[in-house]
Amino acid sequence: MAIRFHRSMILACAATFFGCPASAEQIEAWRVFVADHSEPVVRAIDLRDGDEIERFALTGAARLHRSQSGRMVYAVQRDANRVQMIGTGIALGDHGDHGDITIGAPRLLKATLAGQKPVHLVERDGMAAAFFDDEGIARLVAEHAALEGTGEPQEIASRAPHHGVAIPFGVHMLMTRPHPSDPGALPVGLDLFGPDGAPAIDYAPCPDLHGEAQSGNLVALACETGLLVVAPGQARPEIRHLPYAAGLPEGKTTKLVGGTGLRYFLGNFAPRVLVLIDPMQEQENFRLVELPTRAVDFASHPAKPRFALAFTEDGHLHRIDVVAGRIDRSVRLTGLYSMDGHWSDPRPRIAVAGPRIVVSDPLAGQLHVVDTETFETMGSIAVAGEPFSIVAVGGAGETH
Template identity: 30%
Template structure:
C-alpha cells in the first residue's frame, strides 16, 4: 500500500549531492515500494551497505525516512507528538508520548549484524512492535545491550534486554524505587542500575542499585536533578541545580557550575571524551540561554562558552558539541578547547517558553548533521567537513528525531 499523498515528501534540492556523504550512506539493494509501517515485510532483505534511517516525530505520527534521500519509508500514527529515543540494539526506537502517558516501540527496519571486521546489513519496512505501556515517561536510556525506561507516574523503571526487542510481546521487567517523580534510570556496565531518588516529589540525587534492584549506595547531592548522559567508558553525568553529579564505579563526585547560581539541564557526551556539554539555566539569568557549559569530568573543572544565540537541542559527536541557534546557524564547539565554529544552515526561528512548540532539532552521525525545520516544512542534511547543505521539503512540521544504523554506513558485508 502506498503512503497517502499528504505524507509523500515534496523534494527540493538546494545543493549538490554530498559526494562523500552519499557514498558513505548510499544504500545498495533492490528498490521496494513504500508501504505503511504497520504492514511490515515478512522477511528482511540483505543489502550491500547499511541504510541509515531517520525516525522523526510529528504532531500526530512518526515518520521513518531514508537518511540519505529523505524519502519516506513509512509512518505510524500517534495521538500526540512523542519523544523518540533509540533502543539498545540501535534498530528500535521508543516513542514516549508524555501528553497521553503512553510508551510505544518502533522497528525502524534497518540494522547491521557485526561479524568480526565486517557486517551484514538488512532492511524491512518500518513497523510498530508489540510494546504498549500506559505510563508517563520522558527518558528511555540504552547502553550495554539494555534499555531502561523511567516511569514518572510510578517512581519506577522498566528494563528490556537487547534480544527481547524483536517480535512477540515485549514485557519490561519492573523495578520500583520510591514515590512518583520526574526522574531517570540508566544501566551500568556491571549489570546494575543508577536511578533517581526524590524528596517531596523532586529528584534530589541518585541511588546505586545492583542487578536485582537492591540499593547499594545513594548520593543525594544533586538538587533539581534533570538530564543525564553517559561519560567515558562506564560513568554517567546528571544535571543538577548546582552543576553536575558524576557517578562511576559506585562512587560519585560533584562538579560546580561555571556560572554561580546556575543549574545544568540537558546534557550530551560520547564514550570517547570525558567532557560533558550541558545547557545552563537560572530564572534570574536569561542571558544563559546562549551559553553552553563544558564539564571536564577527569579534571573536575567547568567552563562556560558563549554561543551568541539561544539554541534548541544539544548533540555531541567525535569531540564536538553541536547546537542550532535561533539565528539559524549551527555552533560546533570543540569539547577540549571550547573553540566555536559557526556554520550557516537554516532561516531564523523563535524559541518560546513553551518547550512543546515546534522548533528545529538535530541528529548527528560522524560529520553528518540532520536538522528538522518545522517552520519551513523541511529536513536539512549538513556535511560538517564541507559545510555543504542539502534540503528536502516534507509534509507537515517535523520535530524531534533520531538516526539509526548510521555507525555502520559504508561498510561492505
C-alpha cells in the same frame, strides 16, 4: 516527498553516499525517524532520496530515542501514557576486520511499556528504562526481547511519583530520589539498586536533579550543585559528586549530552552559555562555550568525535570544537526560534546521520541536511505537519 538537492549533493550521491554501493559489497544506508510535534505519527525517511519509507500511527505525540545499537527507536508518548517501539530495519554487525549491514523494512513492534506519564527514557547496554512520573516507577525492556517479541517488562519502584529518570548500569539500576515533601519538585539525589532490586547504598544527594547523559563508561546527572558522575566500580558502581568549579558565573546544568569517541559531557549552563565537562580532569574540568544567542538544542557528533553541535534561536547550527572549547563553524538553516514561550513549543532538533547532520524545522515542515565535512547545507526534505523529534540510524557495511 523528495529532497530538494543542491548540485553538490547530487554529485555526492552519484559518487557513493546513502545506500549507493561504494563497491559491489559495501553499502551505506541512513534513515531518519521523525515524530510530529503534536500529531501521533512517526515517519521513517530514507536519507538517500528523502522518501518516506514508512509511516507509523501511534497513540500519542512522541519524543524519540534511539538505541545504542541503532536497531530500535523508542517513541515516548507522555500524554498517551505509553512507550511504543519501532524496529528500524537496520542492523550493523562488527566482525573485527569488517562490518556487516542488514537492511530491512522498519516495523512497529508489539512491545509497549504502559503507565502514567512516561517522560525520560534511557537505554544502556541493550536495556531501556522508561520512568513513569505519575507512578514513580521505572519499567525496563531489553532491546533484543522487544525485537523478538519475547519477555516481560520489569519494574522498579522509587519512593514516590516525581519527575525522574532511571538508568540501567550493568546489573544495577540508578534511579532518582524524589523530594521528600514536594511531589512537584525536582529530585534530590540518586538511588542505586542492586540486582535484587534492593537499595545498594544510601542515596547520593544532588538537589534539583535534572539532565543525564552517558559518555564511554560514565554516566553523569546534573543538579544545582554540580554533577553526579557514575563509574563502574569493583563491587558496584561508584558515584561521586563533582561540584561546579569555583569561579564559574551563576548558572546550572539541566540538560546533558555525552561525547562519543571522546569522553566528555556538554550541558547548558546559562542562557547563552554551554559548558564542556571532563569529570576526570583535575583542573579546568568545566569550560564555558559562549553562543551568539540562546541554545535551542545541542548534541554530540558521533561522526566527528572532536566536535559537538548546537542550534541557537537565531536559526544557526554551530559546530563546537570540544578540544579548543569554542564554536568553529556556523551555518544558517532556519528562521528565528525564540526560547521565550513554553518549553514544549515546537523547535528544531539535531540528529547526526554519519556524513550528514539533520536538523528539524517544525514551523517550516522541513528537515535540513548539512554536510559533516564542509558544514554547508545540502538541501532539505519537506515533511508534512511539524517534524520535531528526530533520530538517525544507519551506517556502512558489507551485505552478503
